[in-house]
Ligand SMILES: Nc1nc2c(c(=O)[nH]1)N[C@H]1C(S)=C(S)[C@@H](COP(=O)(O)OP(=O)(O)OC[C@H]3O[C@@H](n4cnc5c(N)ncnc54)[C@H](O)[C@@H]3O)O[C@H]1N2
């Protein structure tokens with residue numbers, strides 16, 4: 001059995017990220033949020049574009065108003081008014097000021113802005129009632145935030161609201177992003193029926209396909225729901241071969257343990273897959289099986305994850321191992337691994353000795369940190385009932401004794 005850490009690094013090493021030349025598409029600025037930028041971004045204009053005012057007030061010459069105070073107001077003559085979006089026509093000479101508004105271009109001659117709350121206006125005269133702290137106060141100088149041609153964003157970042165604003169000011173109305181990975185999802189098992197089907201004795205509704213499709217979508221990829229496959233080698237072989245053709249990455253659930261109907265590993269080998277992971281010292285998720293078909297299919301990415309059939313095992317192994325691989329594949333530049341933080345456990349947490357154990361529950365922000373609330377009820381990997389509304393998994397390391405209530409524990413966000 002591989003350790004979790006080794007399994008993760010083997011898996012990540014197998015992933016070849018998308019090609020920034022070919023695995024891209026172009027989308028509108030208005031719909032690029034949450035996508036991965038495929039090309040580094042820079043702009044050919046400075047930002048701010050022009051020297052402009054940060055306040056509604058008066059554009060002045062610093063030397064005219066330095067030392068002003070309520071007891072010593074300094075008068076200036078207003079010679080022009082500049083609204084945002086207009087070009088100043090008049091230069092400011094000694095003893096003069098321009099009425100100016102936030103975002104408006106600075107007039108020639110002025111170097112400082114005094115906010116209107118520190119002035120008193122009478123007709124075309126204004127008295128300055130406070131000295132600016134320094135020359136240049138409340139002026140946003142051209143290029144002071146950004147110099148044309150330098151880097152704005154590297155490739156591979158997920159575009160959030162602030163990033164989209166940068167694309168806008170860089171005049172990028174069509175945005176090159178990585179295409180979304182296509183992830184095929186198969187459920188294997190003779191006992192499985194689709195939701196909505198009355199159950200015969202011994203049957204079970206297939207929940208994994210839908211759970212994983214949701215997780216795949218949440219990870220920014222496209223799920224291809226590829227059906228239920230019976231535990232028959234011929235049917236499995238056909239389904240796996242078909243999905244390997246259609247998708248960048250294939251997930252199946254079930255059929256990876258040691259039972260007589262667990263055929264997945266055998267079929268992967270028959271189809272020419274290189275099996276790199278057969279089992280991992282993790283609970284739940286021990287029989288996780290990972291095969292690489294890149295050589296076989298002559299395509300850079302062709303990874304197969306045989307996830308264990310138990311519903312909790314399927315999701316936990318997705319979150320722990322598949323999602324990082326998917327992030328790397330999709331072109332995300334860094335931070336593929338899960339996010340861990342430290343929380344104080346509200347409950348006793350027991351590990352499974354030789355297997356790194358993931359216990360599901362909820363993370364609560366509290367003053368000074370986080371608390372982990374263990375889901376009550378059975379932590380059997382077949383119990384999908386108390387997995388609902390899980391926000392975090394507490395990690396009990398190999399051979400760590402029970403974690404007492406109030407102790408710190410490492411927690412993985414899901
Ligand atoms: N003798 C041993 N038996 C088992 C071992 C072992 O080490 N020795 N490992 C156990 C562990 S741990 C796990 S996890 C499971 C993994 O089993 P498989 O991946 O082979 O999955 P199945 O046998 O096909 O099914 C297991 C379980 O999950 C249910 N299932 C399957 N697919 C779905 C689905 N799409 N939706 C909902 N539920 C599903 C299935 O009905 C079974 O109950 O093996 C243990 N056994």
Ligand code: MOO
Pocket residue numbers: 282283284285286287308310313381382
């Ligand atoms: O590893 Mo299995 O996933 O514990 O039930």
Ligand SMILES: [Mg+2]
Pocket residue numbers: 254255256257258259261262309
């Ligand atoms: Mg089995």
